[in-house]
Amino acid sequence: MIVTEVAFGAHQLTLIASVNEHSSPKLVEVNWLLAGDSWHSSKSIPKLKKHYGLVDQSFTFINNDSLSKNEPAQALLIETIAQLTAYFKGERQAFDLPIDVSLGTKFQQQVWQALQDIGYGETISYATLAQNVDNPKGFRAVANANSKNPFSVIVPCHRVIASDGRLGGYAGGLDKKTYLLALEGVTCKT
Numbered sequence: 621m622i623v624t625e626v627a628f629g630a631h632q633l634t635l636i637a638s639v640n641e642h643s644s645p646k647l648v649e650v651n652w653l654l655a656g657d658s659w660h661s662s663k664s665i666p667k668l669k670k671h672y673g674l675v676d677q678s679f680t681f682i683n684n685d686s687l688s689k690n691e692p693a694q695a696l697l698i699e700t701i702a703q704l705t706a707y708f709k710g711e712r713q714a715f716d717l718p719i720d721v722s723l724g725t726k727f728q729q730q731v732w733q734a735l736q737d738i739g740y741g742e743t744i745s746y747a748t749l750a751q752n753v754d755n756p757k758g759f760r761a762v763a764n765a766n767s768k769n770p771f772s773v774i775v776p777c778h779r780v781i782a783s784d785g786r787l788g789g790y791a792g793g794l795d796k797k798t799y800l801l802a803l804e805g806v807t808c809k810t
C-alpha cells in the first residue's frame with residue numbers, strides 16, 4: 621500500500637492506494653485526518669491489515685510532492701490529488717477514480733454506490749437513502765454504513781443530512797461536512 625497525505629485549506633486527507641502486480645491499483649482510502657493525527661491514526665489501517673493480510677511494513681508513506689508518475693499506485697495518488705484539487709477549487713463536481721470497496725460488507729457497498737448517485741450540490745435524507753437501497757426502515761443502518769465509508773469526498777456521504785434539514789453526523793467531523801456542503805453551495809440548519 622502506498623500512503624500519502626494532502627492538505628486542503630486547514631484540513632488534511634490520508635490517501636492510500638493498493639499496489640498489486642497482477643491488477644491496476646485502486647484507492648482503498650481517502651479519509652480526513654483529525655488535527656494533530658498522522659495516517660497511522662487512520663481507522664482503516666487495522667481493517668486493511670486484516671482484510672489484505674498486511675503488516676505495518678506493507679504500508680509505504682511517500683510525501684505527495686515526491687510521488688512518481690512512473691509507478692502505477694503513485695500515479696493514481698497523483699491523479700486523486702489533481703481531482704480533489706479541482707473539486708476544492710470548484711472546477712470539478714464528480715470523481716473518476718478506481719476504488720476498492722471490498723473492505724465493506726455487501727450492504728455497505730450498496731450504500732456507498734447509492735451515495736455516488738447524489739449529485740453535486742444536492743442533499744438527501746438518511747430516510748431517502750434507506751429507500752434508495754430498498755431498506756425503507758433502515759435509516760440507522762445507512763447512517764452506520766455512511767460512517768464506515770473509507771472514501772470521504774469521493775463517495776459523497778457528506779450529502780446525506782437529517783430529515784429535518786440538520787447536518788446529522790459525519791465521521792470526518794461536522795466542520796468538514798459544513799465545509800464541503802458550503803463549497804457545493806448548500807446551507808443546512810445547525
